[in-house]
Amino acid sequence: MKKIILSALVGVMYAGSAVAAPNNVxxxxxxxxxxxxxxxxxxxxxxxxxxxSGSQSFGITTGTAGCAKDGVIQQYAAADAFITANMDKVxxxxxVGKGEALDTLATxxxxxEADKSRFFAVSKANFDMIYPSDSVSAAExxxxxxxxxxxxxxxxxxxx
Amino acid sequence: MVCKxxxxxxxxxxxxxxxxxxxxxxxxxxxxxxARADKLAERAAWxxxxxxxxxxxxxxxxxxxxxxxxxxxxxxxDPQAExxxxxxxxxxxxxxxxxxxxxxxxxxxxxxxxKKELKFDPKRLKPRxxxxxxEWYKTINPKYITMIFPAGTDNSPASMFGHTxxxxxxxxxxxxxxxxxxxxxxxxxxxxxxxxAYTFKxxxxxxxxxxxxxxxxxKVNQYNQMENRxxxxxxxxxxxxxxxxxxxxxWELGPNHFQYFFFxxxxxxxxxxxxxxxRPRLNLTDNFNWFxxxxxxxxxxxxxxxxxxxxxxxxSARTKLQHRLTYLSSDEKDxxxxxxxxxxxxxxxxxxxLPETRRALVLExxxxxxxxxxxxxxxxxxxxxxxxFGILRARSKLNAKSDIKPVPVPKVRIxxxxxxxxxxxxxxxxxxxxxxxxxxxxxxHDLIDLPEGYTEGAxxxxxxxxxxxxxxxxxxxxxxxxxxxxxxxxxRNEFFKPTSWKARTGLEKIQLEKGKKARTVFHVDTAFGMxxxxxxxxxxxxxxxxxxxxxDSIENDYTMAYGPQAGFLWHVTSGWSMWLxxxxxxxxxxxxxxxxxxxxxxxxxxxxxxxxxxxxxxxxIRDYTEQETKLSFLWYL
Numbered sequence: 075m076k077k078i079i080l081s082a083l084v085g086v087m088y089a090g091s092a093v094a095a096p097n098n099v100x101x102x103x104x105x106x107x108x109x110x111x112x113x114x115x116x117x118x119x120x121x122x123x124x125x126x127s128g129s130q131s132f133g134i135t136t137g138t139a140g141c142a143k144d145g146v147i148q149q150y151a152a153a154d155a156f157i158t159a160n161m162d163k164v165x166x167x168x169x170v171g172k173g174e175a176l177d178t179l180a181t182x183x184x185x186x187e188a189d190k191s192r193f194f195a196v197s198k199a200n201f202d203m204i205y206p207s208d209s210v211s212a213a214e215x216x217x218x219x220x221x222x223x224x225x226x227x228x229x230x231x232x233x234x
Numbered sequence: 235m236v237c238k239x240x241x242x243x244x245x246x247x248x249x250x251x252x253x254x255x256x257x258x259x260x261x262x263x264x265x266x267x268x269a270r271a272d273k274l275a276e277r278a279a280w281x282x283x284x285x286x287x288x289x290x291x292x293x294x295x296x297x298x299x300x301x302x303x304x305x306x307x308x309x310x311x312d313p314q315a316e317x318x319x320x321x322x323x324x325x326x327x328x329x330x331x332x333x334x335x336x337x338x339x340x341x342x343x344x345x346x347x348x349k350k351e352l353k354f355d356p357k358r359l360k361p362r363x364x365x366x367x368x369e370w371y372k373t374i375n376p377k378y379i380t381m382i383f384p385a386g387t388d389n390s391p392a393s394m395f396g397h398t399x400x401x402x403x404x405x406x407x408x409x410x411x412x413x414x415x416x417x418x419x420x421x422x423x424x425x426x427x428x429x430x431a432y433t434f435k436x437x438x439x440x441x442x443x444x445x446x447x448x449x450x451x452x453k454v455n456q457y458n459q460m461e462n463r464x465x466x467x468x469x470x471x472x473x474x475x476x477x478x479x480x481x482x483x484x485w486e487l488g489p490n491h492f493q494y495f496f497f498x499x500x501x502x503x504x505x506x507x508x509x510x511x512x513r514p515r516l517n518l519t520d521n522f523n524w525f526x527x528x529x530x531x532x533x534x535x536x537x538x539x540x541x542x543x544x545x546x547x548x549x550s551a552r553t554k555l556q557h558r559l560t561y562l563s564s565d566e567k568d569x570x571x572x573x574x575x576x577x578x579x580x581x582x583x584x585x586x587x588l589p590e591t592r593r594a595l596v597l598e599x600x601x602x603x604x605x606x607x608x609x610x611x612x613x614x615x616x617x618x619x620x621x622x623f624g625i626l627r628a629r630s631k632l633n634a635k636s637d638i639k640p641v642p643v644p645k646v647r648i649x650x651x652x653x654x655x656x657x658x659x660x661x662x663x664x665x666x667x668x669x670x671x672x673x674x675x676x677x678x679h680d681l682i683d684l685p686e687g688y689t690e691g692a693x694x695x696x697x698x699x700x701x702x703x704x705x706x707x708x709x710x711x712x713x714x715x716x717x718x719x720x721x722x723x724x725x726r727n728e729f730f731k732p733t734s735w736k737a738r739t740g741l742e743k744i745q746l747e748k749g750k751k752a753r754t755v756f757h758v759d760t761a762f763g764m765x766x767x768x769x770x771x772x773x774x775x776x777x778x779x780x781x782x783x784x785x786d787s788i789e790n791d792y793t794m795a796y797g798p799q800a801g802f803l804w805h806v807t808s809g810w811s812m813w814l815x816x817x818x819x820x821x822x823x824x825x826x827x828x829x830x831x832x833x834x835x836x837x838x839x840x841x842x843x844x845x846x847x848x849x850x851x852x853x854x855i856r857d858y859t860e861q862e863t864k865l866s867f868l869w870y871l
Contacts, residue, residue, distance in 0.1 A: 131448035135488035145447040169626035178413040201630035208623040
């Protein structure tokens with residue numbers, strides 16, 4: 075009971091801090107769009123075209139746009155940007171307890187190598203809380219993750 | 235400031251101001267004179283920085299189209315005028331804002347090169363701080379450069395042509411952790427346009443091509459996950475200074491555009507131009523005046539001595555899934571399918587009865603298969619996503635690890651397959667006559683060419699031309715000119731259900747009616763069907779063909795035909811392949827005959843770039859066919 079109250083409290087605090095920093099909604103990124111099957115005509119024409127794709131693809135020297143500056147994502151938004159584009163992969167890695175996407179997210183959140191295995195274990199143990207439903211948004215996942223980290227004695231320093 | 239003090243000083247100021255202007259003028263002239271004396275405008279480095287290419291007769295034209303890329307109004311065509319104007323521009327006192335840059339920053343690579351060559355005096359030409367560039371460079375923080383090459387995917391022969399981009403890796407990053415590196419990508423801006431306009435514009439440079447920057451994970455998602463393409467990563471040995479030059483040049487290219495040509499000046503071509511800027515002595519783009527096929531551009535780059543440091547293979551979602559499936563028993567495979575179809579839940583008794591390591595493996599595989607299906611069907615959310623999360627929740631409760639090895643790296647890399655153009659010479663016996671044949675195609679791969687390095691069951695050829703000479707009648711003629719020829723054969727099984735298909739169009743000399751001479755007709759062919767195989771090296775296929783034939787000797791000028799085609803494709807060993815195809819098509823419009831074309835061909839690769847091909851064919855009109863035996867020598871170059 076005590077733990078729940080604590081985490082609820084921390085949750086409110088964390089949500090407060092999350093509002094202060096621009097979140098992924100503010101950055102204007104959508105998640106990856108599933109395009110589905112391609113028709114035969116598209117197939118024939120798709121030879122070396124490779125039109126620009128991905129919502130985080132930018133022109134260079136375009137000035138400031140959302141959380142990107144001259145085409146690169148600013149440091150404070152790196153973790154949000156990453157998880158927005160990798161919701162399914164991060165979920166999978168958390169449920170298994172390891173993986174490239176989760177490792178990358180940890181790095182983007184500034185988690186040190188020495189703390190990573192604990193981070194993997196803790197996020198696996200709290201999977202249901204971090205990804206409570208299939209319709210959870212990237213911002214909510216980051217908030218939930220913040221709550222989980224805040225209640226862990228070794229990882230709480232990464233929570234805010 | 236000083237000038238406001240009094241009138242006397244104002245007068246002095248008015249005198250001095252033109253004087254400082256004159257000092258600039260003097261130094262500008264001095265620099266231009268020195269640059270001219272050193273012939274800097276003729277140097278390779280200058281030409282690479284400005285993307286000048288010699289015109290057919292005389293003079294130069296830059297491949298850049300945007301006016302903003304040049305300082306002189308005629309800079310696109312005049313390297314000397316552009317150099318003079320560039321030197322002048324560096325004396326501008328424009329201050330950097332979020333929208334504007336000082337020319338020293340806007341053309342930062344040119345500035346760095348000219349500064350080095352002309353040894354700018356900082357007292358006479360004030361160096362500007364390029365804060366925006368510096369911040370950008372610091373965020374990217376590149377230490378290594380990696381060329382990224384996504385391979386083709388099953389059932390999509392066109393994807394074999396591929397794409398290349400550059401990845402900029404930070405020092406502290408390792409192989410498992412490179413997703414947040416940045417990629418530099420050159421692409422056409424087609425604004426969602428499709429259809430014929432798209433094709434036409436793409437072929438003739440109707441779209442602007444631009445560089446952009448993108449986190450690598452977006453590209454991995456696109457290629458590995460969405461398009462199921464394996465990715466090959468080639469880490470290249472460029473020095474820190476060369477890498478910085480590439481970034482400075484990318485910065486100065488900025489939003490400026492080239493013309494985008496699908497086949498020649500495409501993504502891969504322009505990546506090579508970045509390497510040339512870093513090392514002006516390289517002449518990579520000159521190899522690709524007509525066709526820049528991405529795998530060829532990789533080959534040419536790797537020819538540079540010592541440039542390749544390391545190759546990393548990143549298997550696609552489907553490759554990983556196929557690998558996982560090899561670890562499952564048939565009962566476990568059934569469970570995976572049932573979970574994915576929603577027939578059973580991860581909590582079902584059969585699943586729970588498995589040992590924990592097997593249960594972990596089944597759930598992970600089910601998740602991967604479900605994700606594959608969602609991507610394939612274009613369903614992002616809804617019931618299937620709910621199911622995915624149910625699986626993950628169940629998986630997160632298990633502490634066991636599913637012990638499977640990483641996907642094995644293919645023995646032959648994608649850049650190590652046969653060369654992409656082909657010339658073949660053959661001699662055939664047909665109707666008791668001897669026929670000599672020469673065949674040429676600029677690209678790319680057919681079903682029985684040496685398969686290593688190419689996507690299995692994928693054929694795509696352009697502009698294949700086949701000329702023949704009949705010794706008996708002493709006549710030379712065009713046997714075939716095919717514009718495009720795609721054939722995709724992909725095996726089906728309980729997990730993957732692709733449709734095999736083909737699309738072909740061109741001119742071909744064929745017999746249309748009994749007793750009449752063969753005609754050179756225009757035709758368009760399509761076919762759909764299925765292939766089943768016991769392994770990836772053997773498959774039996776059956777398809778239904780539709781054919782449109784145009785010739786002015788036919789009533790109403792055209793006929794339509796349809797009919798079955800069946801056969802097998804067998805890669806007996808890595809260098810020995812067999813192809814059997816039995817094909818009959820009945821013409822039902824304006825002409826009423828049945829076209830027959832049966833063929834059995836074997837290809838024996840003697841080396842990567844040479845092969846012998848023996849074929850036996852029976853073709854013509856039904857009950858009126860001729861046989862042909864042909865032996866050809868194939869040379870890939």
